[in-house]
Amino acid sequence: MNLRDALQTQTLVGDGALGTLLYSYGIDQCFEDLNRSHPDEVLNVHKAYVEAGADVIQTNTYGANYVKLSRYGLEDKVKEINTAAIKIAKQAAAEHNYVVGTIGGTRAISKQAVSLEEIKRSFREQLYCMLFEGVDGLLLETFYDFEELQTVLQIARKETKLPIIAQVSMHEPGVLQDGTSLNEALATLENIGADVVGINCRLGPYHMTQALEGVPLPKKAVLSAYPNASLPAYQDGRLVYKTDADYFKASARSLYEEGARLIGGCCGTTPEHIAAIAEEVKGKKPIQKKVVAPAKAEVETPREVEDTNPHLHEIAAERSSIIVELDPPKKLNTDKYMRGAQALRDAGVDSVTLADNSLASPRISNSAIASIIKQKYDINPLVHIACRDRNLIGLQSHLMGLHTLGITEVLAITGDPTKIGDFPGATSVYDLSSFDLIQYIKQLNQGLSFSGKSLGMNTNFSVAAAFNPNVRNLNRAVGRLEKKIKYGADYFISQPVYSVEQIREVYEATKHISAPIYIGIMPLTSSRNAEFLHNEVPGITLSDEIRKRMEHVSHDPALAQAEGIAIAKSLIDTAAELFNGIYLITPFLRYEITVELTNYIKEVNQQRSERTVLNGNNTISSASIK
Structure with a gap:
């Protein structure tokens, strides 16, 4: 049974964070390059999630694209890193689990950080590596910029018939950073052709469940949810997440009741969290109906500030x-x-x-x-x-x-x-x-x-x-x-x-x-003022004539002014x-x-x-x- 068919009949369990475990092993570098330098450590992480009960494991390729790898001088290693990652994940899956090729978002808040054309080129290169190695599906995750996600989803849908999971990330429950509602965003992704639409990262289980309460079941696609372990704390220079497996088990039940058919974990989650999810929802028949919570009206009582000045x-x-x-x-x-x-x-x-x-x-x-x-x-x-x-x-x-x-x-x-x-x-x-x-x-x-x-x-x-x-x-x-x-x-x-x-x-x-x-x-x-502006201040240039005029009166401050x-x-x-x-x-x-x-x-x-x-x-x- 392929991944698309499996999602129609049962609730599947995704894996958890890769970086969190690799970091816990004392490895603090480009995690994607570990596919080449430390393949056994990456393999062990995948196996730990498989043993915990994950049905779907993702490749260690979140940032394995030209743009992000260039930060480490590895931009020419895109094919090598992605190929190694997929082979390692397949070895861990051993034909008993689905392997999805993970491609993460590039933009965060700033649209100027990377142009859309650069994103397209980088995405295509990584996508072709995934398709050539034969993954079971694609996971597009942690996209804060909705324009970017729509763009890459359109490219992926045109290039392959494999199932595609498209997940947005939110700073606040129920709304994307550009003001698009979660409902509207997921419906748009479904219309473009995503087989699974959902949310991951930034939010813990509580807020992720809250966000899904207002989301109806999609007409054609299915829902997914990959919450963070919790809100992070900062201790000794590191981000630390709570690891209450019982809480995550109850949260998995809530996400399932909101219609999620693929439930995994994001930042801070470990095999312990995934085992808790599996114990609660693995193999359950997906819910077919849900009552959507009405939108909550915000209380708006700020004072108005009058401004009588024209702009x-x-x-x-x-x-x-x-x-x-x-x-x-x-x-x-x-x-x-x-x-x-x-x-x-x-x-x-x-x-x-x-x-x-x-x-x-x-x-x-x-x-x-x-x-x-x-x-x-x-x-x-x-x-x-x-x-x-x-x-x-x-x-x-x-x-x-x-x-x-x-x-x-x-x-x-x-x-x-x-x-x-x-x-x-x-x-x-x-x-x-x-x-x-x-x-x-x-x-x-x-x-x-x-x-x-x-x-x-x-x-x-x-x-x-x-x-x-x-x-x-x-x-x-x-x-x-x-x-x-x-x-x-x-x-x-x-x-x-x-x-x-x-x-x-x-x-x-x-x-x-x-x-x-x-x-x-x-x-x-003064002449000194003129020379300083011309020679040392960015964005200011004086003509030779102006500088000569100021030099001519440099002996007298009053004349200079x-x-x-x-x-x-x-x-x-x-x-x-x-x-x-x-x-x-x-x-x-x-x-x-x-x-x-x-x-x-x-x-x-x-x-x-x-x-x-x-x-x-x-x-x-x-x-x-x-």
Whole structure:
């Protein structure tokens, strides 16, 4: 009897975690390469699960693809590792058990980590190894990214008629990280052609059972469940799981009653867990009917935060707009900063932007400063959010806090690496790229957590993205803008530019983009400042002419500052003509410089408006004469 037929008549027991046992033997390396280097240890793990009562054993190939093996320099060993794994599993099965070729998910939270095209190529290579060696079926497991699972399932279904088990993983019971309900996801997988649809990893038996309570029995496919042993504890540098076999036995009964016909274990499970599952459900006739639990309504009582300010992308779409970066202080005295914020408010800027520990140097929390200036001076703050300093948990918590404070303007950036900052030994997190962060902020606007769970209300963030025109290939930089728009960016803020010609080039290259662009202008304060920016700061390039002008007045600080302002004004003349948005960057908290430039921008805009009106009146007069 083949695997597909067996699942129609009986409940089958899957095996448990491979890595957990291999790790317990003291092996801490690329587990998939153990198929070559330590085949006996891998064989012993398979045999232990067979002896415990597993009907279906999976190959030790979860990460045996080009993408994951490349982390260990083993990308050229895909065929060798997969072939060895299948032969070892078949030896353990000895024709008494079904062997399924395991292929694990590649993406986790970040879609930018690996492109879909790269995933397709990597998947096909591993798939063909499985099919050539003659497995009894395929197990696609631990897929957090639903797009990835759908993509690889379509490929597999086209290439083989073998039974395919397709399992999603969830951060929260009943919902995938993109907000897709578990019901919808499993139905989609069934329609694509999966023979078994189910869930594995991340959740223990309790939450996995809870998730299945709301899932009806599939029309054509059958259900599977591979829970973790428990929630993990962190002890002595290792993740440790509880090993209560009696609890797992009772949990297997619950999963069976929810319709699961293939029940195994994931992280932390051992032969002891599988023996408990086998004792409870092995060989039982599958249930044919079940009562689906109604969806539980969430209690939603969060307070609404009113925001009367129009978003910056809306302002820039209608009229000229000025935003000014005033970085939070590096020291605890905020008196000068607050004077600067008030002066900028009085000058009439549309927003004060606050960098997030720019150049990887610690400053007072920008969200704390933003909250103060919003409350005290009625300033609309734009808070920069770097992926560098916070993991996924911290990023969502930070954004939820900003929402609660009524701060709705954010700039999503990758962030300068820690090596250039005050603490070069600090860790750069980078759970997400700026593209991912933009997308997840927009997911919060739909009322969904990064994990896909409801937040009880929608956020109202307007998301800015960074634009660096100081590159050799401007078209490639514009391509990144277009990609960020697809991910949800509402508008852009550019790195500072120091050339009239460059501003015109940027205009020509971006005039097809409807999203507003705020052109960055950062006044120079000295020749040394100019040389530092040009030679040491990533993303900033000065022309030779600008550097010479600053060098010419290097002997006199007052003349140098005046020259820096004059250069900025000449750039503003062109930028204000071509773009609605100007982004002034305050140097060294010298807010009086950006106040002067703000006033200058307003004068330029006023003169332009008067010329427009005058030209319009002349046109009307001429028409009347005719």
